[in-house]
Amino acid sequence: MAKKVTTLFIRDNAVNLLVMGGKRVEKWASLPLEPGLVSQGLVLDEAQLADKLKELFKLEKVTLGKVIAGLSGHNSVYRIITLPELPEAVLPEAVRREARRVIPVPLEEVYLSYQPLPAAKGETLVFLAAFPRNIADALYRTLNQAGLQPYIMDLAPLALCRTANEPRSIIVNARLEHLDIIVMAERVPQLIRRLSLPGEAESLSERLPTITEEVDRTVAFYNSSH
Numbered sequence: 001m002a003k004k005v006t007t008l009f010i011r012d013n014a015v016n017l018l019v020m021g022g023k024r025v026e027k028w029a030s031l032p033l034e035p036g037l038v039s040q041g042l043v044l045d046e047a048q049l050a051d052k053l054k055e056l057f058k059l060e061k062v063t064l065g066k067v068i069a070g071l072s073g074h075n076s077v078y079r080i081i082t083l084p085e086l087p088e089a090v091l092p093e094a095v096r097r098e099a100r101r102v103i104p105v106p107l108e109e110v111y112l113s114y115q116p117l118p119a120a121k122g123e124t125l126v127f128l129a130a131f132p133r134n135i136a137d138a139l140y141r142t143l144n145q146a147g148l149q150p151y152i153m154d155l156a157p158l159a160l161c162r163t164a165n166e167p168r169s170i171i172v173n174a175r176l177e178h179l180d181i182i183v184m185a186e187r188v189p190q191l192i193r194r195l196s197l198p199g200e201a202e203s204l205s206e207r208l209p210t211i212t213e214e215v216d217r218t219v220a221f222y223n224s225s226h
Contacts, residue, residue, distance in 0.1 A: 006062060008148070009070035009156065010049070010139065012038045012177060017056055031056040041072030043138040050145035057146075064147040069139060073157040073180070076131040077103050077110075078192045080117070083124040091116070095126055103130045111136055117188060127188065131155060157182060161189045170219065174204060174211055181218045191222050 002022030009016045012033070019027040031052060037045050057064055079102050083094055095114050100107055110130040119125035136153060143150050157180055160171050164184050173180035176197065183191040195214055197207055 005068060006066070007068040007070065008053070008143070010038060010043070011072070011175075012040065015052060015056055017060060017062065019062060027060055027062065029056065029060045031059075041074035042132075042135050043142050046138060046142040046145060049142050053143070053146035053148065066149045066151050067143065068152040068154060069143060069148075069150040070159065071131060071136060071139065071153055071155045073131070073155050073192075073194055074135065076129065076155060076157070076194075077105070078130075078157075078189065079103065079128045080188070080190065081126050081128060082119075083126065085119075085122050086124050091124065091126075094124075095128070098126075099128055099130065103128070105130070109133055129155060129158065156180075157192050157194065158189070161192075170215070172211065172215055174207070176204060179211055179214060181215055183218065183222045185226075190226070191218065193218055 002024070004026070005020045007018045007020070010033075013035075014033055015031045017027070017029045017031075018025065033049070033052060037043070037049050037052070043049055054064070079099075081095070081098050081102060083091075083098060086094055096107070096112065099112055099114075103110065103112075107130070109132065111133055113129045115127045117125040117127055140150060140153070160173055160180060161182055161184060164171060164187070167185070167187050169184045171180070171182040171184065173182075174197075179195045179197055181191075181193045181195075182189050193214075197210065
């Protein structure tokens with residue numbers, strides 16, 4: 001029997017629920033959220049949102065239990081850093097020291113994750129991701145209040161990166177409220193940008209000139225620095 005996986009992604013205006021059985025989608029549902037429950041990925045009313053999650057699972061007849069939860073990626077920072085070739089035992093401390101230099105917020109305010117990358121001899125190449133503790137902690141508490149156990153919490157922009165099936169690509173994820181632009185090279189995200197899109201009343205088609213301009217600006221910046 002195919003393993004079932006339940007995933008949740010909480011946006012500012014809706015909760016998305018996906019249940020997979022192996023590679024087959026078994027259930028997909030969305031529940032709108034009232035304004036003020038979530039803002040820029042941060043849960044503002046944990047108790048009320050937990051009730052909404054319970055309601056969604058009951059409506060869709062999905063058992064409360066383990067879930068994979070998506071983090072919005074708001075205010076997250078991504079960097080690729082180069083260090084000298086180092087023994088594995090000292091790499092964590094070296095990464096943390098360099099992160100303090102390149103991450104523009106105090107490390108005490110973020111969760112820091114890193115992944116070593118293939119590098120030339122004599123170098124250590126590392127991909128860094130730093131995401132706000134308050135956003136991750138509030139989501140974790142809310143899920144627990146709803147009777148859910150998040151065993152994986154994944155950043156939405158990095159999940160998008162893994163959908164690319166080409167070594168070099170540009171990913172554009174346009175929502176009504178924000179825009180993600182990701183430049184991939186050798187299947188590694190080289191540049192990740194998230195921008196707020198102004199004007200809630202505008203349709204996506206009306207925002208296309210802004211989206212096109214930002215994509216052009218991102219590509220020009222990447223080409224000028226690589």
